[in-house]
Amino acid sequence: MKKVVSVFVLILVCAVTYAGGYRVSLQGNRSLAMGHTGVAVVNNAELAFFNPAGLVHLENKINLSAGGFGVFAEVAYQNAQFGDSASTEDNVGTPVYLYGSYKVSENFALGLAVYTPYGSTVEYPTDWAGSHLVNNIELQAIYVQPLFSWEVVKDRFSIGGGPILAIGGVEFNRNLSRNLTDLDGNRSNVTLDASGILEFGWSVGALLNLDNEDKWKLGFNYRSLIDVEVEAGDGEATFANVPNSPLAPVPNGTFDFTASLPLPAEWTVGLSYKPNEKWLFAFDYNYAEWSAYESLDIDFLNADGSVALQSLNPRNYKNASTYRFGAQYSPSSKLDLRLGYYFDESPVQSGFFAPETPRNDSHGFTTGFTYNINEKFAIDASFLYLRFEEIDASYDFFTETNGQTAPFRGTYKSSVFSPGIGISYKL
Amino acid sequence: MKNYIKYISVLAIGFGFVACEPEFDNPIDENEFYTSGEADFSNYVSIGNSLTAGFADGTLYITGQEDSYPNIMAEQFSLAGGGTFTQPLMNDNIGGLLLGGNPIPGFNPRFVLATDEQGNPGPAIINQTPTTEVSNILSGPFNNVGVPGARSFDLLFPGYGNIGGLTTMPVSANPYFVRFASSPDATVIGDAVSQNPSFFSLWIGNNDILGYATSGGSGVDQTGNFDPSTYGGSDITDPMVFAGAYSQMVDALVANGSDGVLVNIPDVTSIPFFTTVPTQSIPLDAPTAAFLNSNFALYNDVVLPTLVNFGVITAEEAASRAINFEEGVNFPIITDDDLTDVSAILQGPPANLDPATANLLGQLRQANGNDILPLTAAGILGTTINNDPTLINGVSVPLADQFVLTTAEQARVTVAQNAYNTTIQALAAANGLAFADARSALQQVANGGVTFNGGTLTSTFVTGGGFSLDGVHPTPRGYAFTANVLLDAINARYGSNIPGVDIGNFATVTISND
Numbered sequence: 034m035k036k037v038v039s040v041f042v043l044i045l046v047c048a049v050t051y052a053g054g055y056r057v058s059l060q061g062n063r064s065l066a067m068g069h070t071g072v073a074v075v076n077n078a079e080l081a082f083f084n085p086a087g088l089v090h091l092e093n094k095i096n097l098s099a100g101g102f103g104v105f106a107e108v109a110y111q112n113a114q115f116g117d118s119a120s121t122e123d124n125v126g127t128p129v130y131l132y133g134s135y136k137v138s139e140n141f142a143l144g145l146a147v148y149t150p151y152g153s154t155v156e157y158p159t160d161w162a163g164s165h166l167v168n169n170i171e172l173q174a175i176y177v178q179p180l181f182s183w184e185v186v187k188d189r190f191s192i193g194g195g196p197i198l199a200i201g202g203v204e205f206n207r208n209l210s211r212n213l214t215d216l217d218g219n220r221s222n223v224t225l226d227a228s229g230i231l232e233f234g235w236s237v238g239a240l241l242n243l244d245n246e247d248k249w250k251l252g253f254n255y256r257s258l259i260d261v262e263v264e265a266g267d268g269e270a271t272f273a274n275v276p277n278s279p280l281a282p283v284p285n286g287t288f289d290f291t292a293s294l295p296l297p298a299e300w301t302v303g304l305s306y307k308p309n310e311k312w313l314f315a316f317d318y319n320y321a322e323w324s325a326y327e328s329l330d331i332d333f334l335n336a337d338g339s340v341a342l343q344s345l346n347p348r349n350y351k352n353a354s355t356y357r358f359g360a361q362y363s364p365s366s367k368l369d370l371r372l373g374y375y376f377d378e379s380p381v382q383s384g385f386f387a388p389e390t391p392r393n394d395s396h397g398f399t400t401g402f403t404y405n406i407n408e409k410f411a412i413d414a415s416f417l418y419l420r421f422e423e424i425d426a427s428y429d430f431f432t433e434t435n436g437q438t439a440p441f442r443g444t445y446k447s448s449v450f451s452p453g454i455g456i457s458y459k460l
Numbered sequence: 461m462k463n464y465i466k467y468i469s470v471l472a473i474g475f476g477f478v479a480c481e482p483e484f485d486n487p488i489d490e491n492e493f494y495t496s497g498e499a500d501f502s503n504y505v506s507i508g509n510s511l512t513a514g515f516a517d518g519t520l521y522i523t524g525q526e527d528s529y530p531n532i533m534a535e536q537f538s539l540a541g542g543g544t545f546t547q548p549l550m551n552d553n554i555g556g557l558l559l560g561g562n563p564i565p566g567f568n569p570r571f572v573l574a575t576d577e578q579g580n581p582g583p584a585i586i587n588q589t590p591t592t593e594v595s596n597i598l599s600g601p602f603n604n605v606g607v608p609g610a611r612s613f614d615l616l617f618p619g620y621g622n623i624g625g626l627t628t629m630p631v632s633a634n635p636y637f638v639r640f641a642s643s644p645d646a647t648v649i650g651d652a653v654s655q656n657p658s659f660f661s662l663w664i665g666n667n668d669i670l671g672y673a674t675s676g677g678s679g680v681d682q683t684g685n686f687d688p689s690t691y692g693g694s695d696i697t698d699p700m701v702f703a704g705a706y707s708q709m710v711d712a713l714v715a716n717g718s719d720g721v722l723v724n725i726p727d728v729t730s731i732p733f734f735t736t737v738p739t740q741s742i743p744l745d746a747p748t749a750a751f752l753n754s755n756f757a758l759y760n761d762v763v764l765p766t767l768v769n770f771g772v773i774t775a776e777e778a779a780s781r782a783i784n785f786e787e788g789v790n791f792p793i794i795t796d797d798d799l800t801d802v803s804a805i806l807q808g809p810p811a812n813l814d815p816a817t818a819n820l821l822g823q824l825r826q827a828n829g830n831d832i833l834p835l836t837a838a839g840i841l842g843t844t845i846n847n848d849p850t851l852i853n854g855v856s857v858p859l860a861d862q863f864v865l866t867t868a869e870q871a872r873v874t875v876a877q878n879a880y881n882t883t884i885q886a887l888a889a890a891n892g893l894a895f896a897d898a899r900s901a902l903q904q905v906a907n908g909g910v911t912f913n914g915g916t917l918t919s920t921f922v923t924g925g926g927f928s929l930d931g932v933h934p935t936p937r938g939y940a941f942t943a944n945v946l947l948d949a950i951n952a953r954y955g956s957n958i959p960g961v962d963i964g965n966f967a968t969v970t971i972s973n974d
Contacts, residue, residue: 107481107482108482109481109482109483109484111484111487111488111489112488113486113488113493113959114959114960114962115959115960115961115962116488116494116536116539116958116959116961117962118487118488118489120481120482162962162965211914211964211965212936212937212964212965212966212967212968213967214523214967216553216572216586216970216972216974217522217523217553218522218523218526218553276970276971276972277972277973277974278573278574278575278971278972278973279575279579279973280573280575280581280971281971421482423484423485433914433915433964435914435915437914437915438914439913439914439915439964440913444484446482446483446484447482448481448482
């Protein structure tokens with residue numbers, strides 16, 4: 034177990050955005066293969082994320098599930114009015130997960146979950162047309178969560194949940210304006226760097242058997258809002274290539290900064306139907322409370338704590354829904370085949386389309402399988418293709434030094450695919 | 461197991477449509493989204509003066525050259541078959557020139573917007589040493605053959621790039637062209653034509669009037685003098701000389717079927733060098749005004765009427781020469797060399813004035829609202845001479861000719877400019893070339909401004925965004941605007957659809973306390 038954890042930590046790199054906002058919907062290979070459903074599916078330890086109330090229903094005493102994904106995401110931008118175009122670097126994100134449960138008694142189980150529900154890596158060519166909004170950004174949040182699962186009413190109703198320790202970090206670079214440079218023409222820019230910020234939250238779930246034949250299940254899960262607050266001293270902001278002048282907004286050098294980024298609350302209701310041993314169908318409805326993300330406001334602080342410069346970036350996200358559908362077919366005891374689809378509604382509103390999270394509505398197509406090597410071990414594999422429509426969008430709230438806003442417009446097209454592999458173990 | 465493989469292959473085929481790269485429906489970098497129309501931008505050559513070179517802040521420097529309008533246009537051309545565009549880059553971002561390691565007088569480092577001890581911003585020469593050595597000849601050819609300071613006929617002059625001509629009296633070469641002329645006896649136009657351009661831009665003629673205007677009309681209007689080798693640097697070029705030189709250049713450029721764009725000459729009154737210093741600029745309280753008027757009473761009440769009586773000047777001229785100060789902001793007194801010079805007469809009887817007073821009154825008048833004070837007057841107005849509180853420039857000492865562009869001088873500039881512009885437009889039409897009306901475009905910037913994404917571009921000095929700190933040459937944003945004007949004209953003529961640039965992405969004046 035210890036070895037597994039250390040390997041896990043080694044490969045724990047941040048993930049790439051590929052869901053609404055900076056939500057990363059890759060929390061289990063089995064679930065993803067079924068459209069990332071799972072609130073009402075009792076399958077393996079992935080329940081620790083999807084609905085801890087179900088952990089107590091797993092047949093075995095010990096259940097482990099670990100895996101990861103390779104996320105290949107790219108965003109293309111163009112503006113036909115001015116002939117500008119840019120594509121993000123081909124960064125491969127590798128979000129990973131680790132879940133475990135231990136059945137203490139017939140109606141009580143404990144669990145542990147480590148996962149990366151939020152993150153984003155977007156890297157544009159330095160000094161591209163939108164570089165005053167973002168050159169590159171790397172956001173990450175790792176959740177570590179101890180869990181309990183308790184069957185309150187035998188064969189009928191269980192609940193589960195636990196506290197979340199969130200570990201957040203951000204690295205962000207952008208140019209200070211559309212045209213400020215030093216004397217040699219190098220664009221003035223700022224880099225924000227903060228990591229290891231600890232915050233707390235919680236999640237709770239419930240699972241209800243709707244009939245006595247174990248065919249219909251109804252699940253519910255809620256994960257709380259976590260505000261990642263960067264306080265003075267948590268990180269540093271470095272200004273570079275600022276011209277040597279008191280007329281510049283800020284001098285070169287390193288400053289403390291404060292900022293706040295919400296990791297929104299999310300609740301999910303799901304229904305599963307298992308007509309026989311071969312088939313399983315699942316439907317989940319997600320509702321993410323993105324309206325918590327009103328604005329990304331950064332205060333750069335002088336040594337005496339006074340504000341040297343303020344950066345106000347309205348985001349005005351709206352709450353957003355995701356509709357998930359999945360099916361599983363088991364031709365034999367050795368193999369489970371899965372298919373899924375989801376529609377992911379973007380929380381970004383018209384006029385607030387900032388290139389650091391260039392996400393519009395998307396359609397996710399998923400598939401995958403589990404191959405049971407033996408009674409204990411199984412290999413889980415999945416594949417996601419996320420399809421985005423081309424979108425003409427703008428961010429209308431960049432304010433010039435003269436106080437006028439200068440909208441940043443263009444056409445965006447994103448593409449994401451992600452193969453994943455994992456292992457499940459039961460004892 | 462065989463079955464499993466079958467199932468897995470079905471799933472794999474189902475995802476066969478997966479695209480690795482996001483693809484636009486109409487990608488702008490493919491499928492001739494942008495076209496050059498009838499034109500061919502593969503080898504673009506720009507010919508002109510400082511404006512074409514990317515001159516700004518009183519000099520040439522690398523970042524200014526990178527934001528020259530030809531370089532901006534070339535980048536847009538590259539969306540539709542445009543090739544590489546080379547420029548004779550300076551050695552630094554300081555500007556200024558060295559010859560044999562010594563600074564060349566009059567070729568100073570750049571202006572930057574600096575702050576004084578009180579934090580007040582103002583243009584200042586950067587406190588750094590130039591490193592661009594003129595004798596370090598670059599090997600070309602260069603697509604941008606813009607030569608700062610060049611007049612129309614200079615482009616045809618063999619030896620304009622001869623380093624030996626920098627030390628002759630008078631100077632017969634241009635140090636900027638010396639740096640990259642293909643040979644000592646090369647002509648600018650020859651170095652352009654020899655590149656066999658597929659497309660060219662020609663913007664020349666500004667300096668044929670500008671030197672006269674910026675020197676407050678202290679040069680000579682050479683209209684009628686057809687020998688440009690006798691012209692001084694602050695003279696107005698004869699329109700026939702201009703037309704001859706211009707058509708010779710156009711003929712040479714179109715000889716091999718090249719397409720191109722011709723650009724006309726903007727009004728000097730569109731640039732902040734002539735619009736920043738208000739003519740009415742002398743604040744006086746009532747006692748001071750009365751005191752000054754008493755000093756000029758003899759001139760107003762006796763000298764001027766007597767000169768009229770003797771038939772030396774007309775009554776109309778006498779009226780224009782009267783001096784009258786009032787409480788409030790007043791027009792300065794000036795020397796106007798278009799007035800009758802009465803200094804000799806005043807030294808004789810009956811006036812018998814001393815030479816100093818006679819010279820003071822010789823061509824004296826008070827400025828009026830139609831006179832223009834160039835930017836250079838800002839440092840003179842209201843200052844004292846030798847710390848003598850009775851010798852105040854513009855108040856008790858007339859502003860010298862070089863600090864005033866009078867109505868008569870403005871008229872000479874306008875007459876020549878109109879003649880040049882008629883020639884330019886006619887030659888564009890005759891040769892089927894695109895014609896860019898820079899004059900109208902800059903009038904728009906000067907009168908109310910041009911809005912863009914995030915602001916309004918105006919010609920207001922320092923803050924308007926359009927003009928650099930020398931008050932004459934554009935900022936990068938001003939050059940980007942210029943590039944758009946030319947691109948519009950090119951698209952209209954050749955049926956191309958080259959996009960303009962977002963001028964808000966280009967810098968204005970450079971702040972620095974270096």
